Amino acid sequence: MNSRPARTSARSVDEYRDTIEQLLRPLAARRVETVPVPDALDRQLAEDVRSPVELPVFRNSAMDGYAVRAASVVVAPVTLPLAGMVAAGNPGEAPLPRGAAMKVMTGAPIPPGADCVVPVEDTRTDGTTVIIERGRTAGEFVREPGTDVRTGDLLVPAGVSLTPRHIAALAAVGLAEVPVFEPVRAAVITTGDELVPAGTALRPGQVYNSNGIALAAALRANGVTVVSVRHSTDDPEVFRGLLTAATASADLVFTSGGVSKGDFEVVKDVLAPLGGVFGSVAVQPGGPQGLTVVDGVPVLSFPGNPVSTMVSFEVFARPTLRRLGGLPPVPTRELPLLEPVRSPAGRRQFLRGRVTGSGVESVSGPGSHLVAGMAWADVLIDIPADTTELPAGSTISVRSL
C-alpha cells in the first residue's frame, strides 16, 4: 500500500515571487534596436538620452508684443518708433535701433539690443509708432537659451517605458530615433484533455480553454510580446514537442495545468525529470506551482484553473515583468473592507474585489473556479497567511488588476 506523500512545507508567496524574480533577472539584458521617436511609445529606452541641444535654442519672446530696451520704457506711457517685425521662424538677426520698438511674435527671436518684451495688450499702434502703456524691466517675457534644457542634460533615463510625455521631450530636442530594448518574448502552453477551443460545442466533461487567451492578454497588457499560444493534450510526447518549440522561440514560457496531485499531470511529469521544482506555495488560489529552466529558458508552470492561472500571473509574474519592461509598479493601497471575510489559516489569500466609493467588496467566494468574479473585479484583496477572519471595516491591502 502506498503511503501518503510526505508533505513538504509550502513556500511563502514572497519567497516564491523572489525566486521567480531571480530566475528572470537575466531577461533584463535584451537585444537593442533603434526606432523612430514617433514609433517609440510604450517601448523601453535602452540608454540614457541626453539633450543634443539647448532649449530654448535661441533667446525668444514669451508673448506677442514689442521687443524694447527696458531703459526706453522706464517712464510710461511712452511713444516709440516702430522698427519692424520679427515673426516666428525669422532668423531675427536685425538689431533693435536705439530707442525703438520691434514687433515680436511668441517664440520669435528677440532682436539683438532688446532686453524685454511688452505684451501687445499693454500697447497701441498706428503702424509707424507704438504707445507703450506699461513699462517692463529687463528680462520680462524673454526666454533665455538653455533655461529649459542645457546640452547634455539627462532627458529620459535608460530603462523607462516611454509615455507620451517622454515622447514629447525627445521630439522637442529634435531626436529622430532612439535605442530601445526588444520586448520580452513569451510562449504559452495550456494543457488538459478536457479543454476545447471557443466556438465549438461542448461534449460531456469538456470545458472551454480560456487560459491561453487570458494569459496572452495579460502578458501583452504588461509589455510582453507573445510569440505563440498552443494547447497540449495530456500526452507527454505532445507536450514535449510544444515545449521544445516554445523554448526555441521565447525568452520565457508559461504553462497552465498539469501541476497538482492527480494521476495525469503532464507538465509535472515532463518537467520534474528536467530539474523542475514542483510543490505548494502557501496561497489560495494558485497553490500548486512549478518552476523549471529548460535549455536556459525559464518555464513558469501555473495550475490549470482559470482563476488560479490569472491570480498566479498577477502575484508571481506581473510585478517582475513590469519591472523588466520599465513599467510603473502595480498600484497597491489600503482600503476598508465592506463585508467580513474568512480565510484559511496558513495560506495567503487573494480575493477578487471591487472598489466602491466607500471601500472594497469581495466579488467572489474563495473557490478558485469563479471566473465571473474575475470579470467584475478591479483589485485583488490581499489577506495575510496568518489571518483567518476580518470584520467589516478592517483596513486591508488591495492591488490593482
Added chain:
Amino acid sequence: MNSRPARTSARSVDEYRDTIEQLLRPLAARRVETVPVPDALDRQLAEDVRSPVELPVFRNSAMDGYAVRAASVVVAPVTLPLAGMVAAGNPGEAPLPRGAAMKVMTGAPIPPGADCVVPVEDTRTDGTTVIIERGRTAGEFVREPGTDVRTGDLLVPAGVSLTPRHIAALAAVGLAEVPVFEPVRAAVITTGDELVPAGTALRPGQVYNSNGIALAAALRANGVTVVSVRHSTDDPEVFRGLLTAATASADLVFTSGGVSKGDFEVVKDVLAPLGGVFGSVAVQPGGPQGLTVVDGVPVLSFPGNPVSTMVSFEVFARPTLRRLGGLPPVPTRELPLLEPVRSPAGRRQFLRGRVTGSGVESVSGPGSHLVAGMAWADVLIDIPADTTELPAGSTISVRSL
C-alpha cells in the same frame, strides 16, 4: 490708430471642458465590427455580453481525490472499494456503485450518485480499495453547475474597454468573437513657419516640431487611432488644404499653434470665418483656445507651445476621450505640496509635478515653454483660479499624466 482689442472675459476650465465634451458626444456612436476574442484586448465592447452557457458547465470536482457518498464516510477511517477513475475530460457518465469510491481529478465530472469529494491528502490506496481517513459532508469539494455564471448573466457591459480579466471571462464562456466599436479616429495638424522636423539641422530662428509627435502619442495612449499627422506653414492655403484632408478622414481634428494674438495666426484666420470660436480660457499654460466644427467634424485648436499643447490635451481632451473609449477616468488625488507655489490670480494653473514618498513637488516654473519638466513630471498639480499662493504642506489636487 487701432484701439486695443476688447477683452472678452475668459471662460473657466470646467466650462470649456464641458463645451468640448458636448461637442464630442456624437462620437460615442461609432461603427461596430466583430473581432476574435484574442484580438479584443483594449477594444471597446459595443454590446452587453451575456453568458451563452452556465459555469461550471457540469458538476465537477474541486480537488484531486475520491468521489463518494457522504453517507459512506460518516465514520472514518473507513475502507471503500475503488470503482474506477474519472479523469478531467472524461464524460463522467458511469454512476458510483453504492458504498464505493471513484478516483476523480480536479475539474473532472462527479459521477452520478456521489455527493462529495475526499481530497487525496486524506486517503491511502492500494489500487483496489481506498482508506478514507477523514469524512466529508455532502457538497464538500463539489462545484455545482451554474454557481459561477448562469446562462444569460451579464458578463461584461457595453462600453467597457476590454482588459485581460474581461478577455479571460469571455474566453471562459466559449465566446469566439465579440462586437467592438471602431476607435475614434483623429487627425493632427501642426502649424508654424519656424518649425522643422526632427533630425534636421536648425537654422537661426527655427525650432523642432514636437507637437505632432507628442499629440499622436497622447492620442494613441488614450485609445484613439491617429489617421494622419501633418505640418502646415503659416500660409492659409496650405492649412486649408490639410484641414480638408483631415476632416474627410477623421472623426476629430487637433491643431496646434496659430491661435493667439500675433499677426500670423493661420489657424484662427482660417477657422474663425468658418464659425470657429477663438478666445481665452482662464488657464495657465494653454490660455488661447479655439473650437470649430468643419463639415460636421470637431476641430480643437490648441496653442503652439509644446507644454501648452500637452496641458491643453490633458485638461480639455483626455477626460472626454477616455470616457468615449470606455477607459477608466484619469486618476486624481490629494497630496501635500513639498514646496510653496505662487500662481497668477484669475487663472487656474496646472504645474508639472513629481510625486515622491512624502508629497508632490513642482518640476517646472510656470513658464509654458519648459518641456523638460514635462518629461520628469508624473502629475499635473491643479491650482484653483482664485489661489495666488500656497505654503509648503498645503494639500493640493493632482491628476496623473
